[in-house]
Amino acid sequence: MARPTPLSGFPEWLPDGRIVELHVLDVLRRTFELHGFAGIETRAVEPLDQLLRKGETSKEVYVLRRLQEDPEAAPERGGQLGLHFDLTVPFARYVLENAGHLAFPFRRYQVQKVWRGERPQDGRFREFVQADIDVVGAGDLPYHYEVELPLVIAAALGELRSIGLPPVRILVNNRKVAEGFYRGVGLDDVEAVLRSIDKLDKIGPDAVATLLVAEAGATDEQARACLELAAISGDDETVVDRVRALADRHGAQTELLDEGLTELGALVRAAAVRSPGVVVADLKIARGLDYYTGSVYETVLVGHEQLGSICSGGRYDTLASDGATTYPGVGLSIGVSRLVSRLLSAGLVRATRSVPTAVLVAVNDEEGRDRSDDVAARLRARGIPVEVAPAAARFGKQIRHADRRGIPFVWFVGAEGAPDQVKDIRSGDQVDADPAVWTPPADDLWPRVVEA
Structure with missing residues (x-):
């Protein structure tokens, strides 16, 4: 294909x-x-x-x-x-x-x-x-x-x-400001005026003035008045005073x-x-x-x-x-x-990582995969996003898999009664861990969105 x-x-x-x-x-x-x-x-x-x-x-x-x-x-x-x-x-x-x-x-x-x-x-x-x-x-x-x-x-x-x-x-x-002003200067086709003014940022005032004359039936003076209104802006109430002053000048x-x-x-x-x-x-x-x-x-x-x-x-x-x-x-x-x-x-x-997974549970051997699955289930029950390694490869290869996926922690199931351990593959720190107690740092629990 x-x-x-x-x-x-x-x-x-x-x-x-x-x-x-x-x-x-x-x-x-x-x-x-x-x-x-x-x-x-x-x-x-x-x-x-x-x-x-x-x-x-x-x-x-x-x-x-x-x-x-x-x-x-x-x-x-x-x-x-x-x-x-x-x-x-x-x-x-x-x-x-x-x-x-x-x-x-x-x-x-x-x-x-x-x-x-x-x-x-x-x-x-x-x-x-x-x-x-x-x-x-x-x-x-x-x-x-x-x-x-x-x-x-x-x-x-x-x-x-x-x-x-x-x-x-x-x-x-x-719209009441716009329509009231347009009708005040003698333009009754308000929709045509609005459609023309809506194009100001795209085609500029000269082209809009031409449109107002051609499509809204405006005179040159009426078109100028509409453009003067459109040029008013501000973040305080002085905007209202400026519009009133403009309307007074044009009898609008x-x-x-x-x-x-x-x-x-x-x-x-x-x-x-x-x-x-x-x-x-x-x-x-x-x-x-x-x-x-x-x-x-x-x-x-x-x-x-x-x-x-x-x-x-x-x-x-x-x-x-x-x-x-x-x-x-x-x-x-x-x-x-x-x-x-x-x-x-x-x-x-x-995003701090591209997968939700915070922990990859390593697999010692395929015969013991159920032990890794059990650890994963216990961590998930406590709200920690976890996946289990896809294969019982060498630990180095399983760590590289976690690194490629962006998973920050790898969990190693203890053999023959030894304690489990968890490794932060970014720092290299590795500590004993209990799936009933251990929790990743808050910043690592889920992927976050941060300023780049």
Whole structure:
């Protein structure tokens, strides 16, 4: 069989990389649960018409042709199916189906793979892991959740600083500010303006100005006003004053703008106390998806901004509705695969070893393998990860096997009543040991993730 060629956009980590990924996921789950979020998992497929109902492109969806063409399939259950490309739309469907069993406001976290048919590039994959948090209300959802959720993300990512994650900046804006200002200067096609502004970092202000004129019907003066708004940023409430001053100059004061600025100011004020320097108001953050209605968020790694956002989301009011009740929510999604890929490729972190095993129990001879198995079982019963040597080779060869595997300790079963001994193969120290008592140092019990 010829050596297989890797599939572009479908990441597979080596064992030490997987240890890093699991550590990141453990930290995220622990932080989310500390803040009261309940874990759920949704199915991998959704009806294609539901996946595309908020303006996403069908070119990005992996369609399940075989299931769709199966004569036993039930077309009345949604027709053509696609793999979900994010977790927000499946979560909205989940809320509608299970509303009678959920207590609102419902706090959920979800860690799953998603699939998106886009061109692979640095940190951008076709199959990847996301970690989402959302709070959803029934009928209404107070604004304070729009303040709380980015601070939860700041806490989660802050926990990863100890292993070498660079500082993060959570960039925030408010759709009410944007829409209120755009309408105030006379632009009614708000979605077209947002789509253009969302491209600022990719194509620059001159190209965006051209887009605003061509696609949003803006005059040159209106385009300049939009770009002036997008240029405002800061981590304190002076941002609000600067936006108000800009709106005064352009005669763009509206009730919606005022409401959005009040909310944005509350978020910046709270963040300055809880996570100083982490949350930054950035008026160019637009988020192209049209279901966002309030706060919007994007998160970058300081020094790695070219990677793009590692965590994004926002407030949505109409994504989930059964006609009688609307379930507004706010949520953020961490691109775990994007984050882990940068941690590994940039050499920012490392695992202390690539296997869980702390102890290799040597085998004196095959007839006595059961004695080695017994020692291994007794150590495992005390929570120590152990494996038994694959063959009763010379002890030197068994030690080299442990070294190649990255196992720090080798256990020798005592012969003819002699005590067992354990050897730290890094230092060469060897001492008598009892499997009912001996424990490796805490730093060696399990592989750890540390700053490289």
